[in-house]
Amino acid sequence: MKRVIHSLIIGSCLALVAGCSTTSKPNTFTFTADLPTDFAYVATVTYVPAPGQTCTLGKRDNLKPQFNRKWRTEYKPDAEIEIRRTRNGCELVLYRVELNIYAKYAKATTDFGTDFGQIAVRHELDERDKGTFNSAGESEFYGQCQWLFRTIGPNRYITKILDCKDTDAQGNVTKGRPFAAYTLDQLPGKTVKLKIKLADEERPAIGDTWVKVPGGWKRCMGDNFEDQYAFCYGNYKDFSTFKMPDGRSCSIYPGCTENKEVTP
Template sequence: MKTTLQHLFLGACLALASGCSAMGSSDSFTLSANLPADFTYEATAAYVPAPGETCSVPGGKNTRIGINRKWQESYTRDSKIALHRTVSGCPLVLQYVEFYINGTYGKDWGDFARDFGKILVREYLSSADKGTFNAAGESEILGQCQWLFRTVGGLRRIVKILACKSTDIQGNVTRGQPFAAYTLNQLPGKTVRLKIKLAAEERPGWGDTWVKVPGGWKRCMGKSYEDQRAYCNGNYTDFSTFRMPDGRICSIYPGCSENKEVSP
């Protein structure tokens, strides 16, 4: 009799993808990442009441779980994400995972930039919309990040912006941030891997502020060092120096081989 009841329970769980929750890794998936050097990811898993449930969580408390929130202190490449949770007696199901790709370019606490992507989870998706898994149970979210550099402040310190886009399997950049969608019953025990590359060359944050020269870029002077926008406006002979994140004062980015290091 006991064996029969177990079989009935397991059968019901398989039939209702959004209902019963299996034990251990079969009710979770692994979010992993292949990222460039000095890159990490941070994520938030968001949950909503399971289909058919009429309950709610007061104030939405504990319906969002942070992953790698302290990535500058402690970082984990592989993270288990539960598909079902129960909060305040309310059965919840994973709705989406929003992730941030963080790139670090200096040693100061604020010397990083980020862009975001998303994993959408639904009970049903069309075959054209849902992601696929290989025989090893892995699916990839492909993307490329691009460093964009600019200057700020009177010393024109270099800071960077990070722009990340999806790519196709040939590596061609497409529209939108890195993204994937799966049905709930695709994910148990599987691995979703962020596979992000870095563009070979950095680019100015926006046009008509830097001039391409042999060995890199020169910063247009503008009206003065206090001119934060400092557009070239046709003047491609007057340039300014700038300060690198490591303290060097340079005139050509990114090489800066013409100057020695100075104190920040």
């Protein structure tokens, strides 16, 4: 009897020690973004069956979680994203985080632009392709967004298009949209941050429609106000007014100041 009790005590102690020494990795990582004023992001998360799984799931059984879907009213910069999950007995792993970048340029609900970025997650990546983390468990990737302006409608209202490019840490524009890639085993408990800079200057969305002048840009008239394209075609004397998003009628964008000197 003493031997049995002794064995039970030893077994309990070993189990207690093992329980204290065993640590499991977190099943989430934090995505966050450092964005300019009036910017927000919506993150859409995609999962796929883990390697070796033969299961298939319909869309209803493998819904894509979204963060900041109501970005206008309930925006939060931090998103806690699951790395592995199970649905209907099917083991799933994180595959992609699609990032829609939104930015408002005026007060109306339609006065916004959008572009995108992405985080790819794989089991294996070439060392040169995967992101790195510092000693604090943080990784950053970068982008630059620029406003492209144009006019629409017979009153030539200003509207803007958001154009976002990938950059390196020094702000040099590289190829494609903001992008980062990691392996599954890199992410548990870590933080990934997207840092976006807004370009200092805006530029026309369509070439040969505006002329650069001191203080801004003048809109070429084209044939008349009904001419929606209104290319300059070498005519740097005939210009039109246009409407700002707030309704002001202007002749020079963005300053709305008169200046007769034109430099093609």
